[in-house]
Amino acid sequence: MSLNEILTRAPVVPVIVIEDLEHAVPLARSLIAGGLPVLEITLRTPVAMEAIKMIIGEVPEAIVGVGTVTHPDQLLECKQVGAQFAVSPGLTPALIDCSRDIDIPFLPGVFTPSEAMQARDLGFKTLKLFPAAQAGGVSMLKAMNGPLPDIKFCPTGGIGPTSLLEYLKLPNVLCVGGSWVAPKQSMHNGSWQQITQLSTEAVMTAKNL
Secondary structure, three states: OOHHHHHOOOOEEEEEOOOOHHHHHHHHHHHHHOOOOEEEEEOOOOOHHHHHHHHHHHOOOOEEEEEOOOOHHHHHHHHHHOOOEEEOOOOOHHHHHHHHHOOOOEEOEEOOHHHHHHHHHOOOOEEEEOOHHHHOHHHHHHHHHOOOOOOEEOOEOOOOOOOHHHHHOOOOEOOEEEOOOOOHHHHHHOOHHHHHHHHHHHHHHHOOO
16 A cells, blocks of 8 residues: 555544553554544554554554654564554655665655655655644645645644644645544543544544535
8 A cells, every 4th residue: 555545544644652552452443433544653652662563463454654763773663563654753864765675655754845845856755744833834735835736745743623624625735643533641541432532523524625
């Protein structure tokens, strides 16, 4: 599956921080039940990679990606554990070289038009605008679409249910990344139905396009 095929499977890619391994599988199932099968599990906790392995092994309907990839060895591990895509907050020469050596869809992050142009010149035409709100959000994406219409984005950072539709209406946005559909407190409380409800609401909002 190509990166664009993955990112157009659902309007929101949940950006997930898992602190307790027991949360991994029920969280994935709750998000999928709400209509969000593409999951970005970030490498921000010591248990993150083990959680990724658990979800891949126990929730076959999940499309599992690894987020916060900042080093080539992490990108290699994504491939080794069976992840279907990888996401980085930026783009470095080392990540570029590694991404060319392995067969895994890779979504690098950019913050400015110059970074987007450099990424495009290196062969990356689908990018993560990060952090989206700080980069200018909807206004920045509108401005970039004029001179860079061939670049598509998954903006992430500072996006929530009230701004979701505004982003999705843009012609250069494939989907958005967001953490609001998997609140930390809901995970800690085991409120899986609440997470499913938040996911369902996001999907329903996107249908208003």
